[in-house]
Amino acid sequence: MELEYVLPKDIERRSFEIIEAELGDRKLPEDIRPIVMRAIHTTADFDYYDNMYFSEGAVKKALSAIKSGAVFVTDTNMAKSGINKPALARHGCSVECFMADRDVAEAAASNGTTRATASVDKAAQLGKPVIYAVGNAPTALVRLYEHITAGTFVPELVIGVPVGFVNVVQSKELIISSGIPCIAARGRKGGSNVAAAVCNALLYIADKE
């Protein structure tokens, strides 16, 4: 099996050509297309063609939040690390992850919750437009749902792509049912890498606006 000769700068473009070719007749609406493509690019898993959910107007809402300098909040430092920092800076956006914060650990311990839950409570205090990206912890989505239904914290967009086996499927259906602007990967799949990929795809769309 021979190596294909591709210049470093062309690797990503060539990857998207291959994804495009393999999708074949499976078409995607123009607005969500770059996001689904990037999820597939990040995972080499075409399941994301079928499992990505977008609430109506979710991408438009995200772009408007990005233009207002939204704070991306992630539920892992890994997702934070994967978000393109120059792209954030181009739009006056920033990214926060509270998972390793001492006050979050203390709140989680004293309330008997996860740190992911306590991180949502901390983000609720930011007083800024937030895009909340969940790639790991279903408990973060459950807590977001509680805040949204109580009206105590309503992000501009929730990216709900936790991965796993315990309450992952349920938490995604819950956040979808809330009616909030939302991009989710239905089912068990997702991850910090997918969360970062969706954030980056949105930032790259914003670059072209």
Added chain:
Amino acid sequence: MELEYVLPKDIERRSFEIIEAELGDRKLPEDIRPIVMRAIHTTADFDYYDNMYFSEGAVKKALSAIKSGAVFVTDTNMAKSGINKPALARHGCSVECFMADRDVAEAAASNGTTRATASVDKAAQLGKPVIYAVGNAPTALVRLYEHITAGTFVPELVIGVPVGFVNVVQSKELIISSGIPCIAARGRKGGSNVAAAVCNALLYIADKE
């Protein structure tokens, strides 16, 4: 669909029970089992049952490297971010990622290579036992292969789990063919999350030794 009530501390254990149950009759040798299980846990993708390759004695070699205080080198800051820092510290190990280093960017630009290639060259200068974990860049595996065959840099273990469409499959077969102690995910799948999961699984096995 009801949420399952699981205490925060029990979520991981419960997840592994579910993976175990769904694997059913598909058995795994004891030594590689925790690594494959953790790759599935990280991705919710049972393909890792079939696609994980372990060179003979790879786990034993990894444990011995961990006990000698190996440096984990990753090809993304995302993978670095996902490796358990207290677990590293328990074994006197550390983790480095050179991808954002200025000298790496300069070497890549002047040699017309990727930063991943230049990062391998930088790691070759460490003069310490290295576990090299590649979750993103096939060019890193190709460069490792060149060093290994030339005898200029031979890591204790290579974790070859890049994801993608251009030279990913080929680069994994190349590193497997080198005969070096190696853990790889054959095919297109993998990622920074999988790279971190394999590193963590090895550290947790070392904890129990």
